[in-house]
Amino acid sequence: MKSSKRARQAGTLSPGSDPVVDAAREFIETRDPGEAGVGLAGGAKPFRRDRRMAEASADAIMARVRQTSGRNRAPGSRIAMMAIAAVLVAALSSIATIGIIRSSATVEVRFVLSAPEASSVMLAADFNQWTPDGYALKRSPDGHWEITVPLQKGKSYAYNFVIDGERWIVDPSTASRLDDGFGGSSSTISL
Amino acid sequence: MAHHHSARLAAIFWGMALLLALSVPAQAQPSGGSGTGNDKPVGSGGGDKGGYSAPAGRGGTDMAASGSAAADFEVWLSSSREGQRLTSVRERLIAIATPAIEAGVPFQVFSARIREAVAKGVAPDIIVQALEVDAGRWMWLAGVLRGADWPPARSAPDLYLSAASALRNGLMQQAVSDVVTFARSSGAPAEKAGAALTTAAAIVTVYRNGDSLPGILGNAAVLMIHSRLNVGQYAAVADMANRARAAGIDAGRFIAAMEASLGRGGTLADLERSLFG
Numbered sequence: 402m403k404s405s406k407r408a409r410q411a412g413t414l415s416p417g418s419d420p421v422v423d424a425a426r427e428f429i430e431t432r433d434p435g436e437a438g439v440g441l442a443g444g445a446k447p448f449r450r451d452r453r454m455a456e457a458s459a460d461a462i463m464a465r466v467r468q469t470s471g472r473n474r475a476p477g478s479r480i481a482m483m484a485i486a487a488v489l490v491a492a493l494s495s496i497a498t499i500g501i502i503r504s505s506a507t508v509e510v511r512f513v514l515s516a517p518e519a520s521s522v523m524l525a526a527d528f529n530q531w532t533p534d535g536y537a538l539k540r541s542p543d544g545h546w547e548i549t550v551p552l553q554k555g556k557s558y559a560y561n562f563v564i565d566g567e568r569w570i571v572d573p574s575t576a577s578r579l580d581d582g583f584g585g586s587s588s589t590i591s592l
Numbered sequence: 593m594a595h596h597h598s599a600r601l602a603a604i605f606w607g608m609a610l611l612l613a614l615s616v617p618a619q620a621q622p623s624g625g626s627g628t629g630n631d632k633p634v635g636s637g638g639g640d641k642g643g644y645s646a647p648a649g650r651g652g653t654d655m656a657a658s659g660s661a662a663a664d665f666e667v668w669l670s671s672s673r674e675g676q677r678l679t680s681v682r683e684r685l686i687a688i689a690t691p692a693i694e695a696g697v698p699f700q701v702f703s704a705r706i707r708e709a710v711a712k713g714v715a716p717d718i719i720v721q722a723l724e725v726d727a728g729r730w731m732w733l734a735g736v737l738r739g740a741d742w743p744p745a746r747s748a749p750d751l752y753l754s755a756a757s758a759l760r761n762g763l764m765q766q767a768v769s770d771v772v773t774f775a776r777s778s779g780a781p782a783e784k785a786g787a788a789l790t791t792a793a794a795i796v797t798v799y800r801n802g803d804s805l806p807g808i809l810g811n812a813a814v815l816m817i818h819s820r821l822n823v824g825q826y827a828a829v830a831d832m833a834n835r836a837r838a839a840g841i842d843a844g845r846f847i848a849a850m851e852a853s854l855g856r857g858g859t860l861a862d863l864e865r866s867l868f869g
Contacts, residue, residue: 556783
């Protein structure tokens with residue numbers, strides 16, 4: 402539609418008024434020899450092309466334009482698609498990297514106590530506000546009790562095992578134990 | 593094809609550039625993370641350890657902040673399960689805590705110790721006595737740290753607790769002061785200083801009944817913080833002290849071995865060789 406509109410807007414051209422106008426007239430005469438003088442002002446017939454021909458011509462031109470630009474756009478689209486893919490891969494990799502770094506800031510610590518006679522063993526520590534609820538060790542068939550806790554690296558912690566809900570003991574497997582100031586002791590661990 | 597190759601190369605280049613751009617800030621994240629001890633629902637970072645906002649070491653200089661912290665402690669004492677079990681000694685606890693908090697001691701150290709004591713079923717009077725002694729140690733540490741912007745508020749309670757524990761277990765004040773001063777001047781994490789104090793205290797405990805001089809063992813803390821060991825290796829040093837004592841190696845020789853190995857940038861293996869050949 403734009404093409405036909407342009408054709409209609411060609412308007413009239415006055416001969417001799419401007420070298421550009423003269424060049425345009427010469428071009429039109431060359432292009433449309435059967436319609437010499439058409440579209441020129443000064444006695445000539447106004448420039449008027451057959452509308453259907455103009456539209457057909459415009460459509461053909463636009464089809465070629467689309468075809469051409471489609472061919473030209475294809476590599477660009479591929480680049481864009483690949484760039485998007487690369488961005489996605491990079492973003493996912495970064496998320497993974499962040500995850501690894503975060504996980505490297507903590508370490509899974511397995512607390513193990515051999516207490517075959519115990520009915521329950523809990524872990525009470527400064528990292529759980531000395532509240533053993535939720536930190537029950539699981540008993541294995543050989544009488545060992547264990548729990549794995551993720552802890553932040555780079556610092557030390559104090560802890561006790563609580564046997565049967567009432568007996569607080571230090572970890573017998575480590576030498577790091579300190580007087581707690583309340584008449585008992587706590588084990589310490591550095592990560 | 594050349595055009596496609598260059599397009600792929602460009603895509604790979606930009607992808608890698610983006611990867612690097614995204615990765616660098618991620619790596620710059622502090623390993624300390626959020627300050628939580630673990631990822632369990634009942635973590636150490638929750639509760640009152642993370643809520644302290646006034647920097648430690650500015651004891652007495654920000655009365656409004658410390659006054660607010662003292663009020664926070666009273667509120668905690670009134671509202672917490674632990675506090676409600678200590679109503680008989682509530683006023684005594686407040687009388688102990690208030691001057692300490694005003695001197696710059698984070699109030700969370702009081703609540704942390706009270707939690708531990710109540711969980712262990714300690715009698716209220718014993719808790720008061722223990723906290724009175726602890727408060728004196730904490731106030732001394734607040735004096736050492738006065739005027740400094742170290743440690744960060746988030747790390748301060750742990751450092752205070754570690755220092756008091758180390759002093760309680762026989763580490764000399766000079767050793768604690770040396771470790772804290774070194775860590776502060778070198779920008780070392782407060783958690784590392786706390787771990788060094790805890791490990792040194794454990795070594796002192798190993799040799800407590802021996803004929804060693806506490807002053808000599810105090811060097812262990814300084815050697816730990818100066819060494820190239822990471823905190824995760826500290827416990828191995830305490831275990832080695834235990835083995836060394838069992839093998840008849842006295843405290844003086846143990847410290848000499850630490851100086852000859854860890855004190856010169858050596859590793860745990862070097863320390864082991866120094867001790868056991």
